[in-house]
Amino acid sequence: MTQHQADRAGHAPGAAGxxxxxxxxxxxxxxxxxxxxxALAVPAAGALAGxxxxxxxxxxxxxxxxxxxxxxxxxxxLTKPEPSGAERPPVVREPTRPPAAGNRPSQGGNTxxxxxxxxxxxxxxxxxxxxxxxxxxxxxxxxFFRIAPEVTGPFIVTTRRLGQGTDSTLALLDRAGTVIEEDxxxxxxxxxxxxxxxxxxxxxxxxAGTADNAGGxxxxxxxxDVDPGPQPFGTNAAEAxxxxxxxxxxxVHVRLRRGQAAFFALPEGPRNLAAFTRNxxxxxxxxxxxxxxxxxxVEEDxxxxEGLGSRLPLGEAGAGAVVLRAATLNEQAGExxxxxxxxxxxxxxxxxxxxxxxxxxxxxxxxxSLHLRLRAGQAAVFALPSEDGALLALTHGxxxxxxxxxxxxxxxxxxxxEDxxxxEGLxxxxxxxxxxRPAFLRAHGLEDQRGDFELVLMRAxxxx
Numbered sequence: 001m002t003q004h005q006a007d008r009a010g011h012a013p014g015a016a017g018x019x020x021x022x023x024x025x026x027x028x029x030x031x032x033x034x035x036x037x038x039a040l041a042v043p044a045a046g047a048l049a050g051x052x053x054x055x056x057x058x059x060x061x062x063x064x065x066x067x068x069x070x071x072x073x074x075x076x077x078l079t080k081p082e083p084s085g086a087e088r089p090p091v092v093r094e095p096t097r098p099p100a101a102g103n104r105p106s107q108g109g110n111t112x113x114x115x116x117x118x119x120x121x122x123x124x125x126x127x128x129x130x131x132x133x134x135x136x137x138x139x140x141x142x143x144f145f146r147i148a149p150e151v152t153g154p155f156i157v158t159t160r161r162l163g164q165g166t167d168s169t170l171a172l173l174d175r176a177g178t179v180i181e182e183d184x185x186x187x188x189x190x191x192x193x194x195x196x197x198x199x200x201x202x203x204x205x206x207x208a209g210t211a212d213n214a215g216g217x218x219x220x221x222x223x224x225d226v227d228p229g230p231q232p233f234g235t236n237a238a239e240a241x242x243x244x245x246x247x248x249x250x251x252v253h254v255r256l257r258r259g260q261a262a263f264f265a266l267p268e269g270p271r272n273l274a275a276f277t278r279n280x281x282x283x284x285x286x287x288x289x290x291x292x293x294x295x296x297x298v299e300e301d302x303x304x305x306e307g308l309g310s311r312l313p314l315g316e317a318g319a320g321a322v323v324l325r326a327a328t329l330n331e332q333a334g335e336x337x338x339x340x341x342x343x344x345x346x347x348x349x350x351x352x353x354x355x356x357x358x359x360x361x362x363x364x365x366x367x368x369s370l371h372l373r374l375r376a377g378q379a380a381v382f383a384l385p386s387e388d389g390a391l392l393a394l395t396h397g398x399x400x401x402x403x404x405x406x407x408x409x410x411x412x413x414x415x416x417x418e419d420x421x422x423x424e425g426l427x428x429x430x431x432x433x434x435x436x437r438p439a440f441l442r443a444h445g446l447e448d449q450r451g452d453f454e455l456v457l458m459r460a461x462x463x464x
């Protein structure tokens with residue numbers, strides 16, 4: 001055996017960074033170097049001492065260098081290729097889950113062809129008619145889309161096929177990124193969204209996201225808005241003369257684009273009628289208004305009907321109202337039916353509206369329910385009976401979204417006590433302590449809105 005072979009049999013290069021674990025007989029085993037397993041024997045510390053130690057240390061240094069050697073016995077520490085086949089040692093790697101499509105932002109901010117930043121939408125495919133795009137968003141992500149150039153007219157963008165727990169949102173943006181229209185739950189599916197371009201400013205981008213930035217998956221699809229043809233209503237007050245309000249028992253279907261409203265001419269003479277909206281589609285929230293000849297609003301209602309529908313008696317505004325305007329809240333797109341029904345003749349409140357007027361009238365009777373129908377800005381004021389002991393005033397039988405307010409006032413009109421919703425629901429309940437008279441009770445609608453309700457005054461002990 002040559003000296004070189006003896007040296008190789010007795011020692012091997014040490015592992016980089018420190019000694020290997022000890023084995024019986026003074027041998028040490030190296031761990032993995034790179035991806036190849038290299039088991040080499042290392043002599044104990046004493047084996048490097050004594051005669052020939054210098055030569056043995058030199059041989060170790062030579063073997064640890066990245067050299068190219070033709071000897072089949074010398075390991076190529078840094079240049080040896082990885083073993084293949086059966087010689088390759090097993091390598092355990094932590095399993096990784098591939099990210100879902102649309103979830104990994106690239107250097108440009110896109111995910112699987114979807115822009116996650118507004119400025120990147122110019123470099124990704126646009127939304128094309130009837131070609132749905134699958135979107136999967138992580139938390140706090142939004143997707144941005146251009147509108148395909150072939151889409152020249154009005155269009156509708158919706159979300160559909162929402163993943164479990166996903167609540168989508170949609171918005172139309174102008175070139176500056178300002179929101180033109182947005183929607184949360186106006187789509188056909190539960191928690192889906194729907195926006196319409198309308199006939200005004202053309203949107204530059206569509207932004208798709210999720211409520212509360214929670215993330216989720218869904219499809220976004222653009223469809224051309226079909227021209228509904230001639231509409232059965234005027235689009236402004238001047239056109240209303242050509243579109244009379246439907247007769248009692250009839251209805252008309254109304255479909256509005258964003259920023260659009262429907263106008264109808266009111267009938268002349270007594271109007272024992274009420275207009276209301278029903279069959280609201282796509283989360284439409286309607287508003288009805290009565291306009292005078294100058295276009296000023298003299299009476300209006302938002303949610304006095306069923307759900308988000310509106311209901312507006314036409315006789316309450318008097319002869320000054322000439323046009324009915326049917327629109328949506330915030331002028332969003334909407335679809336609904338406008339119906340008309342006959343109602344009992346409107347008998348407005350004509351009693352005192354100030355303490356000075358009420359002082360010359362009989363006081364409010366105890367235990368009798370009085371029906372009040374107040375116009376917007378109108379209040380009913382009553383003198384209180386000169387009874388000993390505390391009294392209690394209540395409103396009940398509230399109609400058409402009425403929200404009442406009761407106030408105890410002095411002769412100058414100064415409020416001494418008041419109540420808004422102390423009764424049941426939106427009704428009021430005001431305790432009137434035994435106090436020196438004169439004092440007056442004033443009833444009106446919240447924020448001076450119109451009201452239709454019952455008022456009753458009773459002794460406090462009886463009410464309890």
